Amino acid sequence: MAASSDTTTKVAENGLRYKSKAPGSPFVSSGAFSSSTMSCFLCGKHRLRSQLKSRRLLGKVQTVCAPSCKELANT
Incomplete structure (x- = not known):
């Protein structure tokens, strides 16, 4: 995942929580349910x-x- 220049996302002083975080997921589906991704269990x-x-x-x-x-x- 590439680093972004979003300066509004910061970690709180205790290091455990974000003060603000960009919404969404890096695994965005592009339409129908069948085109989404899942992780392999193995x-x-x-x-x-x-x-x-x-x-x-x-x-x-x-x-x-x-x-x-x-x-x-291999593919």
């Missing part, structure tokens, strides 16, 4: 939903890279 990288699949891990259904994290990293 590798942690954010991918488009079309690049993920659901898989049962640790007793819950999690989203993971499809076909695998290794194959998507």
